[in-house]
Amino acid sequence: MTKFLDTERIANVCIIRMNRPEERNALTDADQFQEFEDLVNDLNADLSVRAAILTGNGPSFCAGGNIKKMLADYGPGSGAAAGIPGKYVTGIQRIPLALARLDVPLIAAVNGAAIGAGCDLACMCDIRIAADNARFAESFVKLGIIPGDGGSWFLPRIVGLARTYEMAFTGEPLDAQTALQWNLVSRVVPADTLLEAALEMANRIAVNPPYQLRFTKRLIREGLHQRLEGLLELSRLYQTLSHHTEDHAEGIAALLEKRPANFAGR
Template sequence: MEPAVLVERQDGIAVVRLNRPQRRNAFTDVAMIDEVADTIRALDRDREVKCLVLTGNGSAFSAGGDLKAMLDGTSLVDRERPEATRMAYRRGIQQLPELFEALEVPVIAAVNGPAMGAGCDLAMMCDIRIASETARFAQTFVTLGLVSGDGGAWLLPRTMSFADACELAFTGDTIDAARALEIGLVSRVVKPESLIEEAMSLARRIARHPADGVRMTKRLLRMGRNMQINHLLEVSAAMQALGHNTPEHRTALAEAYERISRKPAR
């Protein structure tokens, strides 16, 4: 069987592609989710990786849950034992939001097509989202009489206004890339043929900086959403002390000073 995830590396950037194009990159079972999680976890631990770009193979970013697998009873759902379904969610799809929240390496979602249900939530787990003009987004859970089982209710109001989050969650409406840009779900919309290069260009701008500083900055931004300012300042002081003692900082500091000293005084 083809791997569920493909990885390409280039200059400290890893492009991670969901690889179930025939199923629109839907999450078919726990094994696929484990493969996605294990791949991203390993890349986060690799100090040579400075940025991730997450996208989908084929025409979709991710269709979310696999409807056929749900109907066939081969997904996370056990209709005879609700407690088993609960544990399958905890061990399965719910490991992704916890993993993404704990990552140090920055992640850019290059949304190449539909991102529906859990696929929309997966995009929101990323730090930055760039969308193709062909991208579509929807919180489809209510249309099936369900709730977002993978953290969407936590992600939505942290990505857009509470009112916009409610509208998407309550209606299950599909929105296009232009509307996603209006409400802050994505930060830019580009031509389909330019999507990966736009994402790579942004990733290169991130990857050119000392990795420790970027990773600690990401952790501060993530932690800061749920911390009081005094606690955040304490953590940032500790991180700053670490940063001052890295070789990368000393090299960057010397280079910055040399550039400034070469400029004529005014």
């Protein structure tokens, strides 16, 4: 079977394509979860990658979990209920934990339906750009389950509690324009220009110094659950490291000389 995640490099940007269009890029098996973990390790180790884009091949971004496999693996008759939490630990919950370790800014280019775990996967990214035909649904309740992949942690931090409740309690889909109004996505673009728009955003990010991009992302993520005192301490440490980089000196020189900076990751 072909790899689930295809990667392509364009200068300092990595494009990641989920590549099971015949399954609407559903998240189904351990190999896929391992690929996400390996990808994060590879991107974190490669300082030349300054931004990344996650999108789907075919008409869907990600249809969530494979419901037939889900019923077979977790439903009645699949074995003792006591064993199911462990299956989540070694299964789909590996994705949010992996992406939470990703230091590279990650843009979701949502090219179609992002349903259930697919909606949550988009929420695990830092920025979301939607095609005008995209749809989002926190649809677990429609299947008699709950967001077992961490969606209840990500979604309220993006759209707020009231709208999270509405999405999760009704399970009904949002169109792209509603997702924009609700701040679920940053922008909506014509479907045929989605990747172009995502690349434009990624390139605006990628011109900046890689260490400082990664430090900034870590600080913002830590700020979601740290007390102010702890975050200020971490900020002091990252700022000290930043002051002693060549890129900091280059940024100051470029500003004074009124020219674009050329950051080298040093």
